[in-house]
Amino acid sequence: MIGTLLRSVRADPGRSPLARPEFRAPHTLTVTSPVFDDHGPIPRRHAGRGVGDNISPQLNWTAVPPETASLVVLLDDIDVPLPIPLTHSVALLTPDATGLAEGAFTAGTPGVRIVPTVLGKSGYTGPRPITGHGTHRYRFHVLALSRSPADSGSVKAVLAAAAGHVLARGTLTGTYRR
Structure with missing residues (x-):
């Protein structure tokens, strides 16, 4: 019911x-x-807790510049009924990574440092739109940075450190509906 009422709010x-x-x-x-x-x-x-198994999908990327110091993988929902897109998950990876295996977007995976978000601290938080709200778009962003974020204690700190230091970026968008 709430999702239907908020359907036009994106x-x-x-x-x-x-x-x-x-x-x-x-x-x-x-x-x-x-x-x-x-x-x-x-x-x-790959949908979130209570909807699916909350297992991160396999992701692959190509064309990382050789001078990359760090990679950032970020998942956001651009159809959430809020003023700005909601960041679901963020991780810092070593510059030589060419992808993430299924389930690897989580704490304890070698070469993956999880950044806490408002949705959780263990890593991947998959799609879980409000029932009846319609199809949501989820963007998997990969940023190649010219420096490593020194402070990775929050999404805000990582984004502040990344600003102006993005060598390359790419996005894969997936959809989910309940």
């Missing part, structure tokens, strides 16, 4: 921190997944 993707000019990049990463196509439905297995 976040403004232009208000995402990643839409700011300091997150533009001179190069593009190609981000893919073997389990869903760009703008295609995300399988239920």
